[in-house]
Amino acid sequence: MVKQNGEIAVEMKHITKKFGNLAANNDINLKIYKGQVHCLLGENGAGKSTLMNVLTGLYKADCGEIEINGQPANIHSPKDAIGYGIGMVHQHFRLVKPLTVLENIILGSPKVGFWLNNKAAREEIMELTDRYDLHIDLDAKVESLSVGEQQRTEIIKQMYRGANIMILDEPTAVLTPEEAEKLFVFLRQTASAGKTIIFISHKLREIMSVGDKVTIMRKGQIVGAKDVKDTSVEDLAGLMIEGTISEVKKQSVEKDGAEVLRLTDIYTLHDDSGNVNLENINLCLNEGEICGIAGVSGNGQRELAEVVSGLRFCDKGEIIVGQKVMTNQCTRKFIQAGVSHIPEDRLGTGLAAGLSIIENGILKEYKSKPISVHGLINYKVAKKYTEEIIEQYKVKAENLNRPISALSGGNLQRMIIGREINGDPKILVAAQPTRGIDIAGVKMVHSMIFDQKAKGVAVLFISEDLDEIMEVCDTLAVMYQGHLSQKVRPSETTIEEIGLRMGGALC
Amino acid sequence: MTYTLFIAILAGGIAAGSSILLASLGEILSEKVGVLNLGLEGIMLIGAVSGFVFTIITNNSWIGILMAIVLSAVAGLIFAVLTISLHGNQIVCGLAMVIFGTGVSTLIGNPYVGTPVPQSFDAVAIPLLSKIPVLGPVIFNQDVLTYIALILVFVVWYFLFRTKPGLHLRSVGESPGTADALGINVTLTRYIYVIIGSALVGLGGAQLSLAFTKVWIENMAAGRGWVAVAIVVFAGWNPQKALLGAVLFGIVQALGFRLQVIGISFPPDFINMLPYFLPIVVLCIEAAKTHRKKAAGPEALGVPYIRESR
Numbered sequence A: 001m002v003k004q005n006g007e008i009a010v011e012m013k014h015i016t017k018k019f020g021n022l023a024a025n026n027d028i029n030l031k032i033y034k035g036q037v038h039c040l041l042g043e044n045g046a047g048k049s050t051l052m053n054v055l056t057g058l059y060k061a062d063c064g065e066i067e068i069n070g071q072p073a074n075i076h077s078p079k080d081a082i083g084y085g086i087g088m089v090h091q092h093f094r095l096v097k098p099l100t101v102l103e104n105i106i107l108g109s110p111k112v113g114f115w116l117n118n119k120a121a122r123e124e125i126m127e128l129t130d131r132y133d134l135h136i137d138l139d140a141k142v143e144s145l146s147v148g149e150q151q152r153t154e155i156i157k158q159m160y161r162g163a164n165i166m167i168l169d170e171p172t173a174v175l176t177p178e179e180a181e182k183l184f185v186f187l188r189q190t191a192s193a194g195k196t197i198i199f200i201s202h203k204l205r206e207i208m209s210v211g212d213k214v215t216i217m218r219k220g221q222i223v224g225a226k227d228v229k230d231t232s233v234e235d236l237a238g239l240m241i242e243g244t245i246s247e248v249k250k251q252s253v254e255k256d257g258a259e260v261l262r263l264t265d266i267y268t269l270h271d272d273s274g275n276v277n278l279e280n281i282n283l284c285l286n287e288g289e290i291c292g293i294a295g296v297s298g299n300g301q302r303e304l305a306e307v308v309s310g311l312r313f314c315d316k317g318e319i320i321v322g323q324k325v326m327t328n329q330c331t332r333k334f335i336q337a338g339v340s341h342i343p344e345d346r347l348g349t350g351l352a353a354g355l356s357i358i359e360n361g362i363l364k365e366y367k368s369k370p371i372s373v374h375g376l377i378n379y380k381v382a383k384k385y386t387e388e389i390i391e392q393y394k395v396k397a398e399n400l401n402r403p404i405s406a407l408s409g410g411n412l413q414r415m416i417i418g419r420e421i422n423g424d425p426k427i428l429v430a431a432q433p434t435r436g437i438d439i440a441g442v443k444m445v446h447s448m449i450f451d452q453k454a455k456g457v458a459v460l461f462i463s464e465d466l467d468e469i470m471e472v473c474d475t476l477a478v479m480y481q482g483h484l485s486q487k488v489r490p491s492e493t494t495i496e497e498i499g500l501r502m503g504g505a506l507c
Numbered sequence B: 001m002t003y004t005l006f007i008a009i010l011a012g013g014i015a016a017g018s019s020i021l022l023a024s025l026g027e028i029l030s031e032k033v034g035v036l037n038l039g040l041e042g043i044m045l046i047g048a049v050s051g052f053v054f055t056i057i058t059n060n061s062w063i064g065i066l067m068a069i070v071l072s073a074v075a076g077l078i079f080a081v082l083t084i085s086l087h088g089n090q091i092v093c094g095l096a097m098v099i100f101g102t103g104v105s106t107l108i109g110n111p112y113v114g115t116p117v118p119q120s121f122d123a124v125a126i127p128l129l130s131k132i133p134v135l136g137p138v139i140f141n142q143d144v145l146t147y148i149a150l151i152l153v154f155v156v157w158y159f160l161f162r163t164k165p166g167l168h169l170r171s172v173g174e175s176p177g178t179a180d181a182l183g184i185n186v187t188l189t190r191y192i193y194v195i196i197g198s199a200l201v202g203l204g205g206a207q208l209s210l211a212f213t214k215v216w217i218e219n220m221a222a223g224r225g226w227v228a229v230a231i232v233v234f235a236g237w238n239p240q241k242a243l244l245g246a247v248l249f250g251i252v253q254a255l256g257f258r259l260q261v262i263g264i265s266f267p268p269d270f271i272n273m274l275p276y277f278l279p280i281v282v283l284c285i286e287a288a289k290t291h292r293k294k295a296a297g298p299e300a301l302g303v304p305y306i307r308e309s310r
Helices: A048-055 A078-083 A101-106 A119-131 A147-160 A177-192 A204-210 A233-240 A301-308 A331-336 A346-350 A357-361 A379-392 A409-422 A439-454 A466-472 A495-502 B002-032 B040-058 B061-085 B090-112 B135-139 B144-162 B164-174 B176-181 B186-212 B224-234 B239-261 B268-291
Strands: A008-019 A022-033 A037-041 A063-068 A071-073 A086-089 A165-169 A196-201 A213-218 A221-227 A259-267 A281-286 A290-294 A316-321 A339-342 A427-431 A458-462 A475-480
Touching: A008 A048, A008 A196, A022 A048, A022 A196, A022 A213, A022 A221, A037 A048, A037 A177, A037 A204, A037 A233, A048 A063, A048 A165, A048 A196, A078 A086, A086 A147, A101 A119, A101 A147, A119 A147, A147 A165, A147 A177, A177 A196, A177 A204, A177 A495, A196 A204, A204 A233, A213 A233, A221 A233, A259 A301, A259 A458, A281 A458, A290 A466, A290 A495, A301 A339, A301 A427, A301 A458, A331 A339, A339 A409, A346 A409, A357 A379, A357 A409, A379 A409, A409 A427, A409 A439, A427 A439, A439 A458, A439 A466, A466 A495, A475 A495, B002 B040, B002 B135, B002 B144, B002 B164, B002 B186, B002 B224, B002 B239, B040 B061, B040 B090, B040 B186, B040 B224, B061 B090, B061 B186, B144 B164, B144 B186, B144 B239, B164 B176, B164 B186, B176 B186, B186 B224, B224 B239, B224 B268, B239 B268
Parallel strands: A037 A196, A037 A213, A086 A165, A165 A196, A290 A458, A290 A475, A339 A427, A427 A458
Antiparallel strands: A008 A022, A008 A063, A063 A071, A213 A221, A259 A281, A259 A316
16 A cells, blocks of 8 residues: 655755754655655654745745755745645634635635636636535635634645645644544545645544654654554654653542532623633532543633633523632632633733733732732742742743743643642633643643642643543533533543534534 | 705715725725725825925926825835834834824925915816716716726725735735735735825825815815724725715715805804714714624734744
């Protein structure tokens, strides 16, 4: 099945790209064969996306050469890359939302004439979508489409523009399991039709199921290249992560603690941004329970997190924290009742990007003694308070007076978690706490959450990663369009069943 | 009597509104491509003074118009360099353009205050069409620049929504990263439409000095540039609705003037205020209706595009 001696579609030689002092790509050499699905594996920040941005002309490499189909290629802009038949489906879709699907597909294409009402383009696209079974309403506005349909639009767009080498950056991150399965079938089919696919991912199982070859990157360098059939998940994981990280074992607390949170019939009405709202949410959490909320993002998880942490009023229903009815109390009351919140938007909601690390450290405690006395902040005490968080949760920060935006993603997350669990909470709402951080960071977040569980804290754990939820949580429920399914134990369900609920096929 | 008064108010309204209409159309192009140009007031004055001065020098109002377009395009080029290439803050640069335009027009226009223009654009009745009752005298008995403004409403709309360059323009304003990844030159596209937009604004200024007042008055834009900025927002970046807003401004202005003439007396300050106030109220109501559905502003409006920012 693997075409070992096929033609080389892309060859990258000695590619180096630096951002300041950081070498995002350091002397990369890569060969990609025609008609194969070539996977690029690596943690966040390993340099996969940077390398592909160099290939598509979005970034300019500091040095190195690129050959396409054996010929040297000068790629200085995305336009050049398109000329060589290279198309990229970005992780964050490059679609213009207020425009229609058709307009997005023909955007920038030299095939389209001056006037837009062009029958030839429409027919050619219809022919493409028929051939590859990628059906979509061409006149729908992109903003009204589901994420899977938006991805399909991206793929059709690249094909219409004549892409023979298609790069997909973390394409399954936003898909339900069924949608991902469909995508894999499509990719295999396209590869056997002679197109070249570059598939960027950090999910090992996906690579094993879809790839022909895999190149592993770590810290801007290539650390391994394998045929997928000659390797294993363990092998790849070992190459991807330096050393092995000790497995965090979760203590299984089977006895049920006292109830600390109860949501009864919660409704929230439409807000102006047209988000999915909560309908008839019922949920209760016990001491020492980690309850996972699964679902594709944008189905009401953020609203749920906001309701539980007092950031959003509900229009109907009742929230009980501990023994107290807390419905529509202000956020500070929720904090005082012991609710901590790790928001999904770290720099927007979790931290104030322009303020110093110290100021961010005391954001929740600045009103109380000894940090402030008579409305004046004692910066010495504040500094000590922040230093404790930093030391205890291993935040890498040199100068505490610098703006917090100078910290890296993983350190920002440690900082928020540290601040939120420092005050001995009773309930911890963790919204996508591991999104966008590397595997070592994920393990750290998990162990911090297990520590809280051991202390008897009830954790509401919202994540899009099903494997993570199955691994971490004691109980789980699925959100779909504002509805929350019954809470079950992971042992009582299957990935398939959850997948169906996430896609709305099961209620 | 009431019929002729009615016609006079409507026709006067369109003539009075056409400078604002041209400025609004220019601003729509600029904002749709993602650049907020708040310098309209200044650029209108540059257009007004250069049109006026070159008409006096050459004794040819068409050369005046040409120079108004060229020099306001140059002002647009300066603004484009500041905001697109140097990533300057668009609001601050826009305010600087207002101050620059006001100052420069006052300086240049100073010797000409009160001088009548030797050759102006007067109303030209279009044969046959101007004989249609009501519509004829209202729409088809205007100056040439007003005709151009009215035609441009449909040209701009058609260009934006029915042509390939229009699609590119909108995509650059909504999502420059996407446009860039598809090989559309974001910087060049923004330059082109900011400059064309400014030229239209300047043409509006020239309409004011060469067709509407026909004399040079210091600071004669009198807030029309700001009204145009507001009209663009309340019109939801739609040329036809901008036409509505601009004509409304003109009609209210004409109405106040006529009421004074026939002897119905209001405090003059109140009448002077009305044209600035009423269109805003009407368009607010209109905007409230559409905004309930969706805010229509270009997504990347006011945001400089820097490719390798991370």
